[in-house]
Amino acid sequence: MIVKNAEFIKSVSNFGNILDLSCPEFAFVGRSNCGKSSLINMITGNKKLAKTSQTPGLTKLLNYFYVNKKQANQFVLVDLPGYGFSKAGKNYNQSWNELIEKYLLNSKNLKRIFVLIDCRHEPSQLDKMMIEFLYYNQIPFTVVLTKTDKLSKSKLNNNIDMICSSLKLGRGNVLKSSSETSFGKQEILSVIENDLTCN
Numbered sequence: 001m002i003v004k005n006a007e008f009i010k011s012v013s014n015f016g017n018i019l020d021l022s023c024p025e026f027a028f029v030g031r032s033n034c035g036k037s038s039l040i041n042m043i044t045g046n047k048k049l050a051k052t053s054q055t056p057g058l059t060k061l062l063n064y065f066y067v068n069k070k071q072a073n074q075f076v077l078v079d080l081p082g083y084g085f086s087k088a089g090k091n092y093n094q095s096w097n098e099l100i101e102k103y104l105l106n107s108k109n110l111k112r113i114f115v116l117i118d119c120r121h122e123p124s125q126l127d128k129m130m131i132e133f134l135y136y137n138q139i140p141f142t143v144v145l146t147k148t149d150k151l152s153k154s155k156l157n158n159n160i161d162m163i164c165s166s167l168k169l170g171r172g173n174v175l176k177s178s179s180e181t182s183f184g185k186q187e188i189l190s191v192i193e194n195d196l197t198c199n
């Protein structure tokens with residue numbers, strides 16, 4: 001799929017304001033700093049679309065973006081707040097849970113969640129909980145291992161085995177990506193395209 005245009009729509013900080021754009025939605029979730037915003041920029045080919053940060057945990061908002069607006073294959077990307085950052089405090093984590101959970105359970109246009117995991121690290125308890133939650137609620141999801149440029153081929157291979165066994169997923173069920181090199185871009189876009197055409 002070719003991305004012709006991408007634009008920021010709106011940031012939303014509470015569930016009462018989540019958008020119904022009557023357009024297929026794809027959301028990105030994962031711990032703070034795992035590369036959600038960078039991946040959105042990579043697949044849209046616009047480095048400035050979603051704000052990326054060296055400082056984890058600052059995004060408390062749902063950020064919406066249109067892709068291919070006014071084209072037949074128009075869709076919406078949603079950058080969800082990162083999880084697993086304690087500095088932002090207990091209240092923050094609680095409101096995060098509520099906002100994400102409500103979003104995941106109530107967004108009518110949601111087609112798929114991309115669960116991003118930094119390929120350098122073992123999945124956290126929160127990653128596992130997220131995947132169990134998606135299974136339990138029958139929400140389609142795809143796991144994407146991010147930042148593959150940071151590892152050698154053999155180290156990456158070992159880590160994929162480790163991550164897959166920790167998440168009880170087959171190797172064929174995870175995608176690999178690098179926002180640095182654009183590796184994995186077409187595969188992610190193909191998953192989106194497939195959802196747009198098959199449903």
Ligand SMILES: Nc1nc2c(ncn2[C@@H]2O[C@H](COP(=O)(O)OP(=O)(O)O)[C@@H](O)[C@H]2O)c(=O)[nH]1
Pocket residue numbers: 030031032033034035036037038039051052053054056057082146147148149150177178179180181
């Ligand atoms: N080398 C490399 N760095 C990345 C990649 N993706 C993200 N980063 C860096 O990781 C940090 C966090 O990325 P960001 O997209 O803001 O993560 P988010 O908190 O999940 O949205 C930033 O410093 C990015 O430049 C990648 O694929 N390769």
Ligand SMILES: [Mg+2]
Pocket residue numbers: 036037038051052053059079
């Ligand atoms: Mg971000």
